[in-house]
Amino acid sequence: MIKVVILGGGNVAYHLTSNLLENNTVEVVQVYNRNLEHIKHLANKISITNDIKQLKTADIYIISVSDNAISELSSQLNFPDKLVVHTSGSIAMNDLKSNSVKGVLYPLQTFSKERKVDFYSVPLCLEAENEKAFQLLKSLAESISKNSYRINSEQRKSMHVAAVFVNNFVNHLYYQAQKICEENNVPFEVLQALIDETSAKIKTLPPKEAQTGPAKRNDSVTIEKHLKMLPPDQQKIYILLTNSISNIYGEKL
Amino acid sequence: MIKVVILGGGNVAYHLTSNLLENNTVEVVQVYNRNLEHIKHLANKISITNDIKQLKTADIYIISVSDNAISELSSQLNFPDKLVVHTSGSIAMNDLKSNSVKGVLYPLQTFSKERKVDFYSVPLCLEAENEKAFQLLKSLAESISKNSYRINSEQRKSMHVAAVFVNNFVNHLYYQAQKICEENNVPFEVLQALIDETSAKIKTLPPKEAQTGPAKRNDSVTIEKHLKMLPPDQQKIYILLTNSISNIYGEKL
Numbered sequence: 001m002i003k004v005v006i007l008g009g010g011n012v013a014y015h016l017t018s019n020l021l022e023n024n025t026v027e028v029v030q031v032y033n034r035n036l037e038h039i040k041h042l043a044n045k046i047s048i049t050n051d052i053k054q055l056k057t058a059d060i061y062i063i064s065v066s067d068n069a070i071s072e073l074s075s076q077l078n079f080p081d082k083l084v085v086h087t088s089g090s091i092a093m094n095d096l097k098s099n100s101v102k103g104v105l106y107p108l109q110t111f112s113k114e115r116k117v118d119f120y121s122v123p124l125c126l127e128a129e130n131e132k133a134f135q136l137l138k139s140l141a142e143s144i145s146k147n148s149y150r151i152n153s154e155q156r157k158s159m160h161v162a163a164v165f166v167n168n169f170v171n172h173l174y175y176q177a178q179k180i181c182e183e184n185n186v187p188f189e190v191l192q193a194l195i196d197e198t199s200a201k202i203k204t205l206p207p208k209e210a211q212t213g214p215a216k217r218n219d220s221v222t223i224e225k226h227l228k229m230l231p232p233d234q235q236k237i238y239i240l241l242t243n244s245i246s247n248i249y250g251e252k253l
Numbered sequence: 254m255i256k257v258v259i260l261g262g263g264n265v266a267y268h269l270t271s272n273l274l275e276n277n278t279v280e281v282v283q284v285y286n287r288n289l290e291h292i293k294h295l296a297n298k299i300s301i302t303n304d305i306k307q308l309k310t311a312d313i314y315i316i317s318v319s320d321n322a323i324s325e326l327s328s329q330l331n332f333p334d335k336l337v338v339h340t341s342g343s344i345a346m347n348d349l350k351s352n353s354v355k356g357v358l359y360p361l362q363t364f365s366k367e368r369k370v371d372f373y374s375v376p377l378c379l380e381a382e383n384e385k386a387f388q389l390l391k392s393l394a395e396s397i398s399k400n401s402y403r404i405n406s407e408q409r410k411s412m413h414v415a416a417v418f419v420n421n422f423v424n425h426l427y428y429q430a431q432k433i434c435e436e437n438n439v440p441f442e443v444l445q446a447l448i449d450e451t452s453a454k455i456k457t458l459p460p461k462e463a464q465t466g467p468a469k470r471n472d473s474v475t476i477e478k479h480l481k482m483l484p485p486d487q488q489k490i491y492i493l494l495t496n497s498i499s500n501i502y503g504e505k506l
Contacts, residue, residue, distance in 0.1 A: 011465070067475060090467075090475050109447055110465050115457060117450065123443045149443055158437035159444070161479045162430040166444050167451045168466030169494045170423050175460035175501070177415040184411035190376045190402055191412070191419050192456065194362055197370065198420045199452040203445065204368055207428035212264070212363050213421030214343075222320060222343050226414045233497065240493055241422045244486065248428070 008064035009038030011111040089160030092153040103128035125151040215245035261317035262291030264364040342413030345406040356381035378404040468498035
């Protein structure tokens, strides 16, 4: 059984810990967090600590804290023959400063504590500094998810940027649409089928072929009507994305 | 049985016609299109025509042509006691210029000929100029979809703008992400689980609460790293949407 210590109490650590606690092939021996408050709900299940000097022995130490704390926290670990990984999309493996074997276990998903995630469907991007460590990390990954990928630090950084586009920015467009609906007394739920189809459509059509709408059609009458209905901040988004779409389809507005 | 004539051969007309032909409570008596080529695949199933003077008698005439052709085409119809509807999100009901009873049947979905759509899940936004016509339109709508809504012309226009945000613009962000992946030799499929979860998440959390990522966290280190990796056109999109997100969460960058 793979023994794991998890360091962190944020969204990723929360979901990873919940998942690993239910997993029969992995033993979570301890969870560390600087602030015990955030992990006290685990106290009746496993050992918790806020003292880095009290860390127990494990095969893998998973550092799942905010990006700017990874280097500092890792430098305090002293487990020369163990594997220490972080879970960040945008931090290089070599930013880990422990005297351990290094690796990365990046779950490419959006996590909020309020929402349960089917971890088995979460793609895990894996990296390790040697083959033995990679195989250990892969065993762990395969016990918690059906999709794992070998991705190096450079590739992972670009995946993280791409993830910002398809998640952070997309969600922000949902927010803008919800505001438009609210201000015009129409139920936002009416849009859900369209939202679902938009995300499903690109499983069978590349986004370039899936594109529809006034910007693609160069339908300047509709575009002008839309702009008149929007406040300045939404106009800016509308204009930039409309121009960006029409550039692709070769029709300048 | 409700008798229907469909006018048009574009994406919406194509899917609407396919659906209505399979429907036992509706009889498609004819399909009209200016260019017969686009509807010739229907010739062995029903009457087709490109001559507006040869239109047959029906209860409802559904005009499903490009927005800028609706007024002109409707002005050529002469069925004073029949219902004439269009299927556009951005055109007012009164832009119909037939001497008929007027209405709108707007399917709020993205249609591409290459992809089959489950029409029964497509929300239909309905409007009619009198109650009797509305009830007839509602009967038609309920026979083809489980979700229909009474939406007036003003509301429909704002829904259409909102739809541009959640569909056209979102799909464009998928396109940008795919480009980033291609240029960095990482498979775009790895992002699909994140794309699916992003669209599903807002069924249980409002977009404002579902938001995550560097812009929300005011993580300027990650934002700077991302910007360095992007070409100028993607930088513009990244900066505008990042600023727009951070404005909401009260943290100016």
